[in-house]
Every structure is written in structure tokens, then in C-alpha cells.
Amino acid sequence: MTRRTGLRAWAASVMLVAATATATATAKTPTPITLVDDRGTAVALPAPPRRIVSLLPSLTESVCVLGACERLVATDRWSNWPAPVAGLPKLGGLEDANVERIVALRPDLVLLAPSSRLSGRLRSLGLAVAELDATELGQVRRVLDKVAALIGQPQAAAVQWQRLQDELRLARLAVPERARGVAVYVEVGSAPYAASESSYIGELLTQLGARNVVPAALGPFPKLNPEFVVKARPALIVVSASERAGLATRPGWAAMAAVRQGRICALSPADMDVLSRPGPRVGQAAMVLARCLQDHAPAAPR
Numbered sequence: 001m002t003r004r005t006g007l008r009a010w011a012a013s014v015m016l017v018a019a020t021a022t023a024t025a026t027a028k029t030p031t032p033i034t035l036v037d038d039r040g041t042a043v044a045l046p047a048p049p050r051r052i053v054s055l056l057p058s059l060t061e062s063v064c065v066l067g068a069c070e071r072l073v074a075t076d077r078w079s080n081w082p083a084p085v086a087g088l089p090k091l092g093g094l095e096d097a098n099v100e101r102i103v104a105l106r107p108d109l110v111l112l113a114p115s116s117r118l119s120g121r122l123r124s125l126g127l128a129v130a131e132l133d134a135t136e137l138g139q140v141r142r143v144l145d146k147v148a149a150l151i152g153q154p155q156a157a158a159v160q161w162q163r164l165q166d167e168l169r170l171a172r173l174a175v176p177e178r179a180r181g182v183a184v185y186v187e188v189g190s191a192p193y194a195a196s197e198s199s200y201i202g203e204l205l206t207q208l209g210a211r212n213v214v215p216a217a218l219g220p221f222p223k224l225n226p227e228f229v230v231k232a233r234p235a236l237i238v239v240s241a242s243e244r245a246g247l248a249t250r251p252g253w254a255a256m257a258a259v260r261q262g263r264i265c266a267l268s269p270a271d272m273d274v275l276s277r278p279g280p281r282v283g284q285a286a287m288v289l290a291r292c293l294q295d296h297a298p299a300a301p302r
Helices: 003-028 057-065 083-087 099-104 119-124 137-150 156-174 200-207 226-232 269-276 282-296
Strands: 033-036 042-045 052-054 072-075 109-112 129-131 183-189 236-240 264-267
Touching: 033 137, 052 057, 057 072, 057 083, 057 109, 057 137, 099 119, 109 137, 119 129, 137 156, 137 200, 156 200, 156 282, 183 200, 183 226, 183 269, 183 282, 200 282, 236 269, 236 282, 264 269, 264 282, 269 282
Parallel strands: 052 072, 052 109, 109 129, 183 236, 236 264
Antiparallel strands: 033 042
């Protein structure tokens, strides 16, 4: 080998090593993440978060189904699905989350609802915060997309959305023809708070062929006067099992045909969790409603 040939070989080997080192460095360089959350606030992360605190059950569930459950270091007190989150530290609820404990956990990202009052304080303490929530089905898709982007797995959202759509199709097939057009009242909280036509629950009822007695004009989840429901005359009442026994004591409710004839779908705590969380289990929520229609709905008037 001549000296010139040797120099060429040496130069080539140096260039190869440099190129390999550059490629390796590039592969290991974290990809910054930026997006705008549901409050219109820019969220900037230098890299996909490795430590996440979630303060809303639907967001906790989204993180997990999108493949990042192991990155959760704590949740709100109500997050209980999937099973691995049960053993995580619980930091409180929407208004009473323990800020000191959140900071001590050194999260790279805190997920919470726009209705929470914690976001400003957490940001002032140097934490990255994303405020996300949904009341409509389209917003469920948007939240899935944003959570997937925040954890650095944007492609995972489309897969989960397709699974959810498949579950919705199965729920529609499960509704008997006699239940099509049945008037339904769905209660999501005592007082009572109801799901209207404009909520994701209302949209699910529409997809299942039922009719929601609470109009969209009242907002997604309005607080109602109990007499409103009496006048609406639902043929089927969907309520938590804990509220079932007291329905007849509400003003005028004992006279309603749905109460007199026992057309009440009393949901277990687990089913109520599924129904009340606008996240990746919305397809399962549709099946909960479909079972109510199967088991309790009378034939719709023709």
C-alpha cells in the first residue's frame, strides 16, 4: 500500500467514524415537543417526559392506553384504571391537590383539567403543565392526539381512536330494535347533574338510536331542577346505584312511569367510572348504555 493510498484509507475511516458518531448522537438527541393545550397555553418540553403526574382520571387512562403508563409517578385520588395506577401516590382532587407533593416528585409534565385552579401556581414553580379535557366525542379524539404528542408517541392516538370506533360499532349492534327512539335521562352526579344532548354521553345515545330528554341548549352537563325531569317524562333513567333508592323521594318522581315500573338502569361504581370519563374508554361507555337499553328500555312509541 502506497502512502497516498494509506492516507485515503485513513481519511475514509475517520469520516466513517465521524459519520457514525454523528448518527448516534442524532439518534440520542431528544426531540423537543411543543403544542397548545385546551386553555390556549403553549406547552414546551425539551424531550418526551419520563415523569408524569396526572390529575384527571380520563388523562391518566389516556397516558396508559397510549403506552406510557410506566411514566406516571402519581395521580389524582379518583384515578383507578388500569390496575397499575392503583398503587401510585394519590395527590388529591380537582381543587385540593397537594402542590408540595407534586413539586417533590419532580415531574417533567403535569396533566390536569382546564377547570383546575392549580395550573398557574404549578407553572410559577417551574413545572410544565398541560390543561386538557373533553365534553364531546370530537374533543376526546383531540385530547388523545395531544396526550400522544406530549408523550412522544403521536402515532399511537390513531390506533386507539380506531379501536374506540370499533367498540362504538359493536355497541350500536347490541341495541335491540324495540329500544330505538326511547327517551332517556342520564344522571352523572347528585344535585342532580345530567348529561345533555351536546355531551359525549348525549352523542353516544344518539349513535345508539336513543333520545336524550335533556336538550343541548342547557350545556353539556347542566344542574337540573328535579321537576324538569318529571316534565321531560323519560322512559328510561340511567343513574348510579348509590342514587337508586332515593329517586322516589325526589319531588314528583314517584309518579313517573319509569320510576313506578322500575325502568331504571342503576350503574355499579365501575360502570359509572367508565361512563363519566371522556377518554379512551368511551367505546366501553357506549356498551354500558347499550346494556341499559337492552335490559330496561320499553318499546319506543311508534
